[in-house]
Amino acid sequence: MTFTIHGIARTRTSRVLWMAQELGVPYTHVKTAPGEGGTRSPAFRALSPMGRVPVLEMDGLVLSESLAINLHLAKAFETPLGPRTKEEDGLMTMWTLFAATELEPNAHEVLVHTLNRPEAERDPAARDAALAALARPLAALETALVAGGGHLVGGRFTVADLNVASILFYLRAAPGALAATPAVAALWDEAQARPAYAAMMRLREEG
Structure with a gap:
């Protein structure tokens, strides 16, 4: 199971990149900066109507909101960071x-x-x-x-x-x-x- 993170590390995307590093699984990082050519591009707005990073793509699911993304990733993989009950x-x-x-x-x-x-x-x-x-x-x-x-x-x-x-x-x-x-x-x-x-x-x- 792989996933893609859109955003740059000097934004709230850093939270999701931290989680990805904790998981230790392969992922793709698409460096998407705020502004023209990045978050304002039509392609990115199709993923994120608010035009904000980070965005997670995973098995057809598209998620925004960094903390929610982290909760999802913690449950998607077998890791002590996720809930046991x-x-x-x-x-x-x-x-x-x-x-x-x-x-x-x-x-x-x-x-x-x-x-x-x-x-x-x-x-x-x-x-x-x-x-x-x-x-x-x-x-x-x-x-x-x-x-x-x-x-x-x-x-x-x-x-x-x-x-x-x-x-x-x-x-x-x-x-x-x-x-x-x-x-x-x-x-x-x-x-x-x-x-x-x-x-x-x-x-x-x-x-």
Whole structure:
């Protein structure tokens, strides 16, 4: 079973490339950049009417939304990252939605004002407000990780941890963002130490 990932590694496509590296199976990466000739091309719009990456093609199925793609891949292959029971499946979905709704909006705002914008255009007040807004969901995540022995589902590193970590990635240039949540910081450290994460980062460096 093979699949194709459309997108470039310096977008949310990096999350799916990370998952693909975790799976260790053959796949095709079609480097599709935002803009003319890429996401605005008729061929790509036929796959993704929103014109956004990443997009997964797999056995006739076309999926967008990076975190949903990861959930699908985790279940499509025999891997410890996927659910072993329907209960684990529910929990992995829950934590993925938590990451998307409770973490990502403010984590992305932190990213904008620490790395994405030129330094002269960054707003420290906006960054700090976003960090303050993250305190409650990070505390909830901390509680769950402590209860789970360092992981969110099944006592092992799963797609739930990967999807959450892919959003913690936005906080990498904000020193102290995880200081009040040591279990969250430990998960982030574990994620960065995984060979598949390192492989994904190499893909980002290649462009």
